[in-house]
Amino acid sequence: MLDVENIQLTFGGVKALAGVSVHAATGKITAVIGPNGAGKTSLFNVISGFYKPNSGQVRLAGEDISALGPHARAYRGMSRTFQNIALFHGMTVLDNIKLGAHTNLKSGVLSAGFRLPSTRREEDRLDREIQRDVIGLLELDHVQHHQVEDLAYGLQKRVELARALVMKPKILLLDEPVAGMNREEKREMSRFVTDVRNNWNTTVLLIEHDMSMVMGISDHVVVLSFGKPIASGTPDEVRANPDVIKAYLGGAEEPAANAA
The missing domain is CATH 3.40.50.300 (P-loop containing nucleotide triphosphate hydrolases)
Incomplete structure (x- = not known):
């Protein structure tokens, strides 16, 4: 590879x-x-x-x-995590994870800004995939709606792994x-x-x-x-x-x- x-x-x-x-x-x-x-x-x-x-x-x-x-x-x-945690504070675990999926999204800036139906469908599909493939695998179900800065260090490292994985x-x-x-x-x-x-x-x-x-x-x-x-x-x-x-x-x- x-x-x-x-x-x-x-x-x-x-x-x-x-x-x-x-x-x-x-x-x-x-x-x-x-x-x-x-x-x-x-x-x-x-x-x-x-x-x-x-x-x-x-x-x-x-x-x-x-x-x-x-x-x-x-x-x-190619996806990567870093030695020092690089999560976005002020955002939830789920939102941090979703940021990693930008390489797999097809919606442009305009369609996302106007919340066109195609963009909403793509985001719904992404949410389902994250829940099915990443959240469950890394056992983050119980903290997915928490602010990342409120998590213990080990959980934050797991969120960073999840964000890298969502890129497939x-x-x-x-x-x-x-x-x-x-x-x-x-x-x-x-x-x-x-x-x-x-x-x-x-x-x-x-x-x-x-x-x-x-x-x-x-x-x-x-x-x-x-x-x-x-x-x-x-x-x-x-x-x-x-x-x-x-x-x-x-x-x-x-x-x-x-x-x-």
């Missing part, structure tokens, strides 16, 4: 990514891990179109999308989906991510520091250190890799200029 080939990214004299390649198989969960400063978020920003790499290629479902901006990638089926993405990018959560919230989020993959056959690419989650739900793991790929394989293969152990235990020495 996603092929990222030989990405090179520099900021001034600092090399953030040096020859990074990631391949996310359709319907699988692929994790990108690494110590702080390894280049994980830089990689996500390249994949989603926020950063333009110095060289390399990003392909989605076989199409080269390297030159496309974030909005064009979204229209082609081909690939879902999750940037530290369980950061800041307690143990029970992490278990729930892990279950929801696997439910999305199992029920919708959605391809998932995630960044995460919680190794118990990564090793528990991932089909494939890619490890970065100082902007370079050092290992790739199944969770068991990566767990036993001496280069990974060295990187996480502090045995790897690199010049500070390469720590992006």
Whole structure:
């Protein structure tokens, strides 16, 4: 579903990514891990179109999308959550979720402004789909009419996942989906991510520091250190890799200029 080939990214004299390649198989969960400063978020920003790499290629479902901006990638089926919650306060859970469906709506500004019958029918259809496919799946029924700022942190992260899912993405990018959560919230989020993959056959690419989650739900793991790929394989293969152990235990020495 996603092929990222030989990405090179520099900021001034600092090399953030040096020859990074990631391949996310359709319907699988692929994790990108690494110590702080390894280049994980830089990689996500390249994949989603926020950063333009110095060289390399990003392909989605076989199409080269390297030159496309974030909005064009979204229209082609790429959806993303962020490490820091980016919900709209003053709006309900349901309204926040519905905002994610703009790529699937056909009504224009004028028809929406005048509330034409076609627009109302499309919004009614969207409401039914959200209730059927997203609200129930992520168990948000009891809070869908609450203001998002009134929710606990774990529920807010779940709403952000719901907003990304309502786009019906081909690939879902999750940037530290369980950061800041307690143990029970992490278990729930892990279950929801696997439910999305199992029920919708959605391809998932995630960044995460919680190794118990990564090793528990991932089909494939890619490890970065100082902007370079050092290992790739199944969770068991990566767990036993001496280069990974060295990187996480502090045995790897690199010049500070390469720590992006």
